[in-house]
Amino acid sequence: MINIEHLDKTYHLKNADVHAVDDVSLHIESGQIYGVIGYSGAGKSTLVRCLNFLEIPDSGSIEIEGFGKVSANQGSLDISQKKLRELRRSIGMIFQHFNLLDRSTVFDNVAYPLKYTGLSKKEIETRVDELLDLVDLADKKYVYPSQLSGGQKQRVAIARALSNNPKVLLSDEATSALDPDATESILKLLRDLNKRLGITIILITHEMSVIKSIANRVAVMENGKVVEEGDVYDIFANPKEEITKKFINSSSALSNITKLIENKTIIPTDSKLVKLTFTRDSVGSATISKISREYNVDVNIMLANVDVINADALGGIIASIEGAKENVQRAIDFLHESNVKVEVIHHA
Structure with a gap:
C-alpha cells in the first residue's frame, strides 16, 4: 500500500519557478499496476522520482507499507539516512533509456546492486541466474549490452531493478523507446511479474495504449496536478476532463x-x-x-x-x-x- 498526501515539489530556476508537483494525493493498493499519464512537463516523472526520494519533496508525505510515513518539510525528510537507504532498496526503478553499464556484461549489470549487500559471490550468482531466468535472458548472461536488442536491454534493466526483491517497481517511460513488438513483450513481462511476484508497479507514460493494456487504475496529470483518477475501465468509458478525452482519442x-x-x-x-x-x-x-x-x-x-x-x-x-x-x-x-x-x- 502506498499513500501520497499533499505532495509538492517546486524547482527554482534562474528565470522562473516550476511547480512540477502541485498538491498531489494518491492511494495505491499493494499488488496493483497503477498508471500515471501526462504529456511532457505534466510532472509525472518528478512525482515518480519523489516516490523513491531521488528527488526530495518540498512538503507532503509518502507512506509505503512496511516503512511507515515519511514526511517532507522545506526539502528535509523526517527519516534517518540508514532507514532511507533501506527504503530505496525496497523500490526498484526502470528507465526509458535502460541506464546499463556498456562495458559490463549482462551478469555484471544485474549483479551490480548486490555488490554491497553482504551476499557471497555464490549467492549473488544464484540470485542473478534466477533473475535472468525470470526475464527469459538466461542465454545472454555473458554478452554485452551492445549485442542486445532494445527489448532485451530493457529486460536486463528489469532484472537489475528486481535484484533486491523490491516491494514496488517504478517504470518511467520504460517502453517509449521501443518498437511496438518489443513494447508488447515488455508489457507482457510486467504483467507476468505482477502476478507471479505480487509486486506493485507504478507505470509512468504518455501513451494511453500502454495504460489500457496493463494498468488497473490511472491518474491523469496536467501542470503538476492530478486532474482525474480512477479505475481504468471507468476512465475510458466516461472521461470527464478534456485532457483525458484527448489521451483516449489518441489510442482509438x-x-x-x-x-x-x-x-x-x-x-x-x-x-x-x-x-x-x-x-x-x-x-x-x-x-x-x-x-x-x-x-x-x-x-x-x-x-x-x-x-x-x-x-x-x-x-x-x-x-x-x-x-x-x-x-x-x-x-x-x-x-x-x-x-x-x-x-x-x-x-x-
Whole structure:
C-alpha cells in the first residue's frame, strides 16, 4: 500500500519557478499496476522520482507499507539516512533509456546492486541466474549490452531493478523507446511479474495504449496536478476532463471521425452523427438493429472500435441516424435507456 498526501515539489530556476508537483494525493493498493499519464512537463516523472526520494519533496508525505510515513518539510525528510537507504532498496526503478553499464556484461549489470549487500559471490550468482531466468535472458548472461536488442536491454534493466526483491517497481517511460513488438513483450513481462511476484508497479507514460493494456487504475496529470483518477475501465468509458478525452482519442480508431466530418458528402442529410459507447452493461445487446426496426430509422455505421480493458469489453461506434426528427429522438432516448452512452457530435 502506498499513500501520497499533499505532495509538492517546486524547482527554482534562474528565470522562473516550476511547480512540477502541485498538491498531489494518491492511494495505491499493494499488488496493483497503477498508471500515471501526462504529456511532457505534466510532472509525472518528478512525482515518480519523489516516490523513491531521488528527488526530495518540498512538503507532503509518502507512506509505503512496511516503512511507515515519511514526511517532507522545506526539502528535509523526517527519516534517518540508514532507514532511507533501506527504503530505496525496497523500490526498484526502470528507465526509458535502460541506464546499463556498456562495458559490463549482462551478469555484471544485474549483479551490480548486490555488490554491497553482504551476499557471497555464490549467492549473488544464484540470485542473478534466477533473475535472468525470470526475464527469459538466461542465454545472454555473458554478452554485452551492445549485442542486445532494445527489448532485451530493457529486460536486463528489469532484472537489475528486481535484484533486491523490491516491494514496488517504478517504470518511467520504460517502453517509449521501443518498437511496438518489443513494447508488447515488455508489457507482457510486467504483467507476468505482477502476478507471479505480487509486486506493485507504478507505470509512468504518455501513451494511453500502454495504460489500457496493463494498468488497473490511472491518474491523469496536467501542470503538476492530478486532474482525474480512477479505475481504468471507468476512465475510458466516461472521461470527464478534456485532457483525458484527448489521451483516449489518441489510442482509438474513432478519432478519425474528424476527417469524416470534414468530408461532408459522406454524412446523409436530415441525420444526426452520434458516438455510441457500449460499456459492460450494454455491450452484446442487439441495440442497433432494434432501433432500426422499432423506430423506423436508418443507422449507418461509419467507424467502430472494441477494446478489452481488464477482461471487460468497451465498444465504440460512430454512426449516422437518419429519419423523421421525432423518430431519431425516440431512437436516441431508447439508446440512453439501454445504458448506451450517446454523444451527438454533428448535425447534418
